Amino acid sequence: GQQLNQSPQSMFIQEGEDVSMNCTSSSIFNTWLWYKQDPGEGPVLLIALYKAGELTSNGRLTAQFGITRKDSFLNISASIPSDVGIYFCAGYNNNDMRFGAGTRLTVKP
């Protein structure tokens, strides 16, 4: 099935910088989820969004559920070296779960 459009594919940033990534879809989703995956590990849930327009924070992470229900973004503020990894968005609707291809984040100390 059609996966979500996630951008950018990769980011190289300096420690302390803010990061922004987003996901878009041609379909509506009722739930948006953001995961982080470290090498050799399974994805870990960072933030879950259940309502259009919802803005949710988890520490230095902030995510928003787009008003059209077709997009979501994730911001990371004041990045640190342990933020390195691959970030995935996922959309869920009616037993259908789709994932973005991931944003690979590299943080230079």
Add this chain to the structure above:
Amino acid sequence: DSGVTQTPKHLITATGQRVTLRCSPRSGDLSVYWYQQSLDQGLQFLIQYYNGEERAKGNILERFSAQQFPDLHSELNLSSLELGDSALYFCASSVGSLPYEQYFGPGTRLTVT
């Protein structure tokens, strides 16, 4: 540690063979999900079981099948393996039937030669 266990960690097999991947969900979780992650396809949802019954089906090939047993562990069977089946296979579990707060296992890396 998510509490979800998967065995084996690595599996190398030949084309045409059949393998079984095993998953034990977190204690108390009734749902088990299977995902395939390959370099060119990203993370793909395969199938979900809830309390022993199939709940949702994603991009699962007919050569693949799964089941959830009364003790809630699950197995994913992959048969007539092809080179393109080489991937990481993740299992995840959640308390309820919705995948919102699911916890992923460490994955099984399958290499088909």
